[in-house]
Amino acid sequence: MNTEPAPGVVARIDALLPQTQCTRCGYAGCKPYAAAIASGEAGINQCPPGGSATIAALAALTGRPVQALNPVHGVETPPRVAWIDESRCIGLSPRRIRRRSIACVSKRTLRGC
Ligand code: SF4
Numbered sequence: 001m002n003t004e005p006a007p008g009v010v011a012r013i014d015a016l017l018p019q020t021q022c023t024r025c026g027y028a029g030c031k032p033y034a035a036a037i038a039s040g041e042a043g044i045n046q047c048p049p050g051g052s053a054t055i056a057a058l059a060a061l062t063g064r065p066v067q068a069l070n071p072v073h074g075v076e077t078p079p080r081v082a083w084i085d086e087s088r089c090i091g092l093s094p095r096r097i098r099r100r101s102i103a104c105v106s107k108r109t110l111r112g113c
Contacts, residue, residue, distance in 0.1 A: 005038030013037050016057045018049040024074050043067065048074035 014034035025046040027033040036042035037058065044058035045067040052069065059066045069076055 005035070009038045010035045012061060013058065016050075016054060016061065017047060018054065020049050022049060024048050026073065037062065043070060045070045046073045048076055051076035 010031070011034075014031045017030040017034060019030050021029040023029065025033040025042070027036055027042070033042060033046065037044055044062060044064055045055050046069075047054055048069060055069065056066055058064070
């Protein structure tokens with residue numbers, strides 16, 4: 001069932017998504033997937049990086065039932081962290097980091113890239 005979402009719904013759904021922009025949900029990024037959920041085009045169980053916690057949050061927001069992660073889109077794995085030795089780093093673009101679904105953490109700043 002595709003319906004026109006109420007104003008602000010896409011942003012509220014998008015805020016619950018991990019923002020890795022990995023496209024594993026089958027959409028071009030988190031916001032397009034949020035729009036598809038809001039319109040009824042997509043299920044709430046297509047985001048492997050978000051896993052069961054995100055599915056539960058989406059279910060609470062949308063009123064849809066909690067479902068298992070759809071294995072067509074992948075499996076839930078523990079979050080990964082890449083520790084960067086800045087003295088040896090040759091540079092890895094934030095896009096490549098997002099594609100690998102990892103958090104980039106600098107030892108010096110303890111902040112993401
Ligand atoms: S699978 Fe999840 S984290 Fe990856 S683009 Fe889709 S909504 Fe974003």
